[in-house]
Amino acid sequence: MRLILYIQKKIKKSTFGKNIMLITGGTAFAQALGIIFSPIITRIYPPEQYGVLTAYSAVLGLLAISASFDYQNAIPIADDDDMAINLLVLSMSFLSIVVLIIFVLLTLYGEHFLKLMDSEVLSSYKYLIPFGVFFTGTYNIVLQWGFRERNYKIITRTKISQSITSNLTKLIFGLMKFGPVGLILGVIIGQSAGITSLITPVIKKKELLLAVSQQRLKQVMKRYKNFPLYSAPSNYVYTAGNNLPVVLLVSFFGTSAVGLFGLANSITSLPMSLIGNSVSQVFYSEAAKIGKDNPDKIKSIAQKLIKQIALIALIPFVILLLFGPWLFSFVFGSEWYDAGVYSQMLSFMVYFHFIITPVGRILEIFERQREGLLLNITRLILIFVAFVITKTMNLNSYQAVGLYSIFSSITYVALLVMVMKILDSEIKRVNNQ
Known part of the structure; x- marks a missing residue:
């Protein structure tokens, strides 16, 4: 008991510790919401439909992990805001190219592509994959800008809003008998929640957007x-x-x-x-x-x-x-x-x-x-x-x-x-x- 009290005391004294507790608290609350909603959602969707969601989540995780070539992780360490905004645009550019390639591959070789990933069950929902990659990738990119600005309160709110949006979407579409599409849309729409609140501070700084140029994009692409x-x-x-x-x-x-x-x-x-x-x-x-x-x-x-x-x-x-x-x-x-x-x-x-x-x-x-x-x-x-x-x-x-x-x-x-x-x-x- 004394050890726990000692740890709590040390954390409360530290700004760093408070920031960790803020982000952790938001994550914990978001996960708790998922647990609260799960008994209701599992009564709406049968196990085989959850199987489709599991396959979709696995494919999405694999394709989205580095869809922007990891340039977004350089945003927090960029030397100045001009370089950071160019990294953000560069990351979005690569993400868009990857999403387009995935869409073309699914259109031309969808069955072979999904078979390669052992996910043939997604053949009827294949065009939802690029949407998921785009929104997941976009959130990860603007999230790094949030960490650069240390907007921990906004980041915490996005984690909670993602959980609420995702679970409510699954619930509503489930009651409307959307089937597996309802679960997948819950993931996509939930992941997109929070993007606006994280990107708004960037858009408001018009001078930052003016710093974006082809020359600087090439510079940061080489630099990082x-x-x-x-x-x-x-x-x-x-x-x-x-x-x-x-x-x-x-x-x-x-x-x-x-x-x-x-x-x-x-x-x-x-x-x-x-x-x-x-x-x-x-x-x-x-x-x-x-x-x-x-x-x-x-x-x-x-x-x-x-x-x-x-x-x-x-x-x-x-x-x-x-x-x-x-x-x-x-x-x-x-x-x-x-x-x-x-x-x-x-x-x-x-x-x-x-x-x-x-x-x-x-x-x-x-x-x-x-x-x-x-x-x-x-x-x-x-x-x-x-x-x-x-x-x-x-x-x-x-x-x-x-x-x-x-x-x-x-x-x-x-x-x-x-x-x-x-x-x-x-x-x-x-x-x-």
Whole structure:
């Protein structure tokens, strides 16, 4: 109890902590709304229609992850607002081109395209895919401008409005018997909520729009080339690393093991999805504002952040490690006991992921994404090696998940070492100027 009170006291004293709590609170409230609406929505749409939504969400996530070639992530660290607005326009331009290409591919080779992505079930809804990519990509772009301006209150409101809009759309279209289209439109319309409030401050600054020119677009495209060259591929490699265990577990141990692993992974990852991502976004925004010419201050903030969230993460980590199987049995039923065992194995990986990943954004701040790509490739190889060892030594599923957790933890620790070395080298560079 004293530890929790100490953490709360430290957070309330820090502006950085208050910003994290604001974004996290908005995210938590948005997710709570989704939980409240879900019993109603699931009574309107049958499981097979939810299957269509699951397939659509998977395809959308894959296509939208770097649809603007990751140039939007350079917006918070741009040297000045003129460069930032040109990055925003450049990001929107690439997004529009990618959406157009997707539309053409779906028109000419729709069946083959969806078969390649194992999503033939979307053939009747294929033209909703480019719309989803466009609105998801647009929100991600203007969101980065919001973080550049540190408009945390507006960002928090958009997260809540997205949840409300998405769930109400699904509910209304469900009552109107739209079928799977209602669920998909709920995702698209919900994702578009908040775009206007985030882009309005930009539109009001007419002098910013006048700074956009073909010459400056070429300049920022070249200046921040590391984002499409390394960040975008790194996103896909990291995603592949997250999906590989599922593919190999079902191959080695069957669907039952994957179901248990899926629940364990989703529950243990909740702190990261709820708090960790918010911490990561706020840290990137604040560190970008400090600027790469002050690495000493960024290192100080990073070290304090790691210590604080290591304390916060220690509580769920110890609970899962000691009581995982019992908790899963109590909450989800006795048949989910083994999922609790998996959660014990995964708790190590999730702990390191939670405390280290936010400061990993330092790679983007100092434009060292090449190192990040190499690390993610190494992570993917290590995960594959873990399952090769499993097959060779005839290990059981618990041991396989344990190896996966250990090898992934090693890569997160390696990320921390890499980040600290980069900061030290940047501090030395600045001091030698």
